[in-house]
Amino acid sequence: MASRVDRGLIATWWWTVDRWYLAAFLSLMVLGVVLSFAASPAVAERIGLDSFHFVERQILFMIPALVAMIGVSFLSARNVRRVALLILAGSLVLMVAALFIGVEVKGARRWVALAGVSVQPSEFMKPAFVIICAWLFAEHRRQPEIPGNLFAMILLVLVLALLVAQPDLGQTILVLGTWGAMFFMAGMPWFWILLLGAVGIAGGAAAYTVFPHVAGRIDRFLTGEGDTFQVDTGREAIIRGGWWGQGPGEGTVKRILPDSHTDFIFSVAAEEFGIVLCFVVVGLFAFIVLKGLRFALKEEDDFTRFAVSGLVILMGFQSVINMSVNLQLMPAKGMTLPFISYGGSSLVAMAISMGMVLALTTRRPERRKTSDFVFPPRILPAE
Numbered sequence: 001m002a003s004r005v006d007r008g009l010i011a012t013w014w015w016t017v018d019r020w021y022l023a024a025f026l027s028l029m030v031l032g033v034v035l036s037f038a039a040s041p042a043v044a045e046r047i048g049l050d051s052f053h054f055v056e057r058q059i060l061f062m063i064p065a066l067v068a069m070i071g072v073s074f075l076s077a078r079n080v081r082r083v084a085l086l087i088l089a090g091s092l093v094l095m096v097a098a099l100f101i102g103v104e105v106k107g108a109r110r111w112v113a114l115a116g117v118s119v120q121p122s123e124f125m126k127p128a129f130v131i132i133c134a135w136l137f138a139e140h141r142r143q144p145e146i147p148g149n150l151f152a153m154i155l156l157v158l159v160l161a162l163l164v165a166q167p168d169l170g171q172t173i174l175v176l177g178t179w180g181a182m183f184f185m186a187g188m189p190w191f192w193i194l195l196l197g198a199v200g201i202a203g204g205a206a207a208y209t210v211f212p213h214v215a216g217r218i219d220r221f222l223t224g225e226g227d228t229f230q231v232d233t234g235r236e237a238i239i240r241g242g243w244w245g246q247g248p249g250e251g252t253v254k255r256i257l258p259d260s261h262t263d264f265i266f267s268v269a270a271e272e273f274g275i276v277l278c279f280v281v282v283g284l285f286a287f288i289v290l291k292g293l294r295f296a297l298k299e300e301d302d303f304t305r306f307a308v309s310g311l312v313i314l315m316g317f318q319s320v321i322n323m324s325v326n327l328q329l330m331p332a333k334g335m336t337l338p339f340i341s342y343g344g345s346s347l348v349a350m351a352i353s354m355g356m357v358l359a360l361t362t363r364r365p366e367r368r369k370t371s372d373f374v375f376p377p378r379i380l381p382a383e
Contacts, residue, residue: 009074013074013362016362017362017363018358018361018362018363020291021288021291021354021357021358024284024287024288025339025351025358027284028340029062029065029066029339029347031281031339031340032062032339032340032342032347033055033059035268035269036055036058036261036265036342037052037248038249038251038254038268038272038273039254039260039265039268039342040053040054040058040260041055042256042257042260043261057342057344058347061344061348062347065347065348065351066351068352068355069352069354069355069358070355072355072356073355073358073359074359075356077301077303077304077359077360080131080307080356080359080360081131081135083128084127084128085132087124087125087128087352088125088132090124091121091122091124091125091128092125092158092162094112094119095121095122096162097112098111098112098166099165099166108166108167109166110166110168119344119345120343120345120346122162122166122171123346123348123349124348124349124352125159126175126314126349126353127314127349127352127353129159129175129179130178130311130314131307131311132155133152133155133306133310134303134307135148135307136148136152136155137182137186137306138303140186141302149183149186152179156175156179160176167211169207169211169214170321170333170334170335171335174314174317174321174335176200176203177317178310178313178314178317180196181309181310181313182306182309182313185296185306185309186302217332217333218331221331230257230259230332231328231332233253233256233257233264234264234325234326234328235326235327235328237264237267237268237271238267238270238326238327240252240253240271241270241271241272241273241274242275243275244273244274244276245271245273245276245277247272248272249272250272251268251271251272253267254267254271254272261342262336262341262342262343263322263326263334263336264326265337265341266278266281266322266323266326267326270326281337281340282323285315285316285319288312288315289312289313289315289316292309292311292357292361293309293313295361304360307360308360308361311353311354312357315353315354318337318338319337319338321333322336322341323337338350339351
């Protein structure tokens with residue numbers, strides 16, 4: 001354990017990083033591995049793989065995820081912006097490439113192969129997009145003559161166009177909702193609130209008209225008719241779990257749930273460990289979001305406030321969508337549960353996102369503007 005009087009880089013990080021946040025993120029990662037043991041063996045056996053194929057890969061993905069989260073948490077706010085700009089540029093290029101050379105899965109092109117590894121660029125785009133938009137909003141507030149809001153809108157249109165082209169309507173809703181929340185915090189005029197509301201309604205109607213799979217999901221959600229096997233099975237798993245669950249490895253409904261290790265892992269958690277564990281998961285996500293918003297409420301620097309709020313809202317919104325689908329409160333969208341669902345791109349990208357949160361919420365004994373803040377901070381001697 002590092003001493004308080006130690007001025008080394010590691011010691012400074014340990015005594016200034018938000019350890020409650022760090023504990024929450026690590027807890028979600030551990031839960032992801034535990035629930036992978038419960039949810040993935042049946043899926044692996046169905047497709048002819050070793051029973052613990054997905055478990056082993058989930059643990060393997062945790063190594064770069066942990067390295068990324070801890071590494072990014074050492075960055076200054078200025079370097080967070082620089083890294084975000086590089087990630088955003090790279091992910092946008094890869095999203096364009098995915099439309100032409102990407103692997104097609106269920107009619108969508110969202111994946112590209114890099115050095116033999118499948119990567120979903122849109123997952124990495126999201127935290128970088130939030131950081132850059134936060135910087136643009138902050139610059140506009142600092143110097144109104146800088147068209148930061150306009151540039152943020154142009155960037156939003158570009159990102160949404162690429163997501164719709166894949167198509168990935170779930171991520172489109174997630175990005176648009178997060179951006180709208182950040183714009184609202186940045187002082188969105190009522191004209192833009194009404195305009196964005198109208199655009200959202202028109203976009204939903206267009207998606208229902210243009211994309212048959214979207215219309216099918218909405219129709220099945222509203223009428224309960226058609227192929228509702230997966231959502232019905234997920235709900236049955238939750239009901240069978242009761243308060244305390246069937247016990248580790250004792251779940252039966254999960255064995256016939258096609259995406260039990262990804263989109264419906266929350267249902268598996270309910271069946272095997274009960275609603276009590278589901279409350280714990282919800283509590284962890286709520287803690288992360290509320291703590292981030294509380295920090296932003298007290299923060300004086302606009303960039304830090306918008307960035308932290310945007311990142312925790314992005315995580316919270318994504319978790320709400322996933323859990324709502326499991327509870328049949330929303331049409332199925334194919335959204336992963338952050339840190340818990342199986343998936344390398346999702347896990348590493350979320351780790352980078354939360355590493356940025358750790359970097360931006362680092363305690364600073366001397367209050368400075370974010371643009372002037374450098375790491376490590378100078379720790380004042382105790383009086």
